[in-house]
Structures are given as C-alpha cells and as structure tokens.
Amino acid sequence: MTDEQATTQDGSASRRALLLGVGGAGAAAVLAACGNDDGGQPGAGPTTGGDAATAAATTAASGQSSAPSAGGAALARVADVPVGGGVILAAQGLVLTQPVVGQFRAFSNICTHQRCPLSGVDGGVISCNCHQSRFSIDDGAPKSGPATTVKDSSGNPVKLAQTPVRVEGDRIVKA
Secondary structure (H helix, E strand, O other): OOOOOOEOOOOOEOHHHHHHHHHHHHHHHHHHHOOOOOOOOOOOOEEOOOOHHHHHHHHHHHOOOOOOEOOEOEEEEHHHOOOOEEEEEHHHOEEEEEEEOOEEEEEEOEOOOOOOEOOEEEOOEEEOOOOOOEEEOOOOOEEEOHHHHOEOOOOOEOOOOEEOEEEEOOEEEEO
C-alpha cells in the first residue's frame, strides 16, 4: 500500500487520511465562522482587554453606519478609542490606538513574531498573549518579548504594519 491510500493493511485509517480529514473539518469550521446569518460584516466589532471600554466600543460598532464616507466606512467612533489605549478591530484586521488626545493610529492586528492575533491594548501597549510580546501604541514598534528579535533586512526590529487613518467628524476612517 502507498501513502496516498486511505487505509492501512489492517483496515485502519492512515495518518495522512486522518490529518486530511481533521484539516478539512477545521477549514470548514473556520469558513463557517467567517459569516453570519444576517448578511452583515463578520466579527463583533472593536474589542479591548475586557473593561468598560469594550462594552462601549462594541455598542458603538453595532450602531455604525455602513454608508461610505470620502475615506470609506467608519472604523470606530472617536469616543470609542481611549487616550493612551486603543481597540482591536478583529473583522478589519486592525488595532486602532490614540497615543495622545486627537492622534489616531491603525496597525495590523497580527504579531510580527509568529503571526498570532494581537489580544489587547492596555497601559500604553498592544499585547500578544501567544508569547507576551508588547508593541508601542504610537508607532507599532516592539517594546518587549520575542517580537523584539524579529529584524528587517537592515537589522531593525519589525514594527506592526501601519494603515493611515483620519478623523471625519466623530468617526475614524481609513485615509
């Protein structure tokens, strides 16, 4: 028998067949989780580390208009992003921060170390719970943890990818 065959000589499933089956089931589960029944955007909107800002951000996200502005749909309301902190916009793949009053930044929500989703914004840093890396809310630079060892071709630590944003009225949109 060969590796491509689904069963071994004793009739049990081969390792390859088992892994393909488990992988297929996992892929189906991920794809099913990407949508929702009402045809709206996947995801629950902004999230933070689980404090009062989380509730406010989630409530605001559900009330956002989907009408496009000059910069596109609103990512969040200004009031939802705490000064010195931020929110994770999982559905958009972003972390939105406000390092100082009125200055907003948007970064990829994926850690530069091993591509884990970032998990929270608190105490002036963006956190990754996979290996405890921390990033600056101002420029996305790694501050601590194994992400500080990931270097670009010039030998500099790799920052979180930044997306330009701007404020339109009380909303933050991609620039």
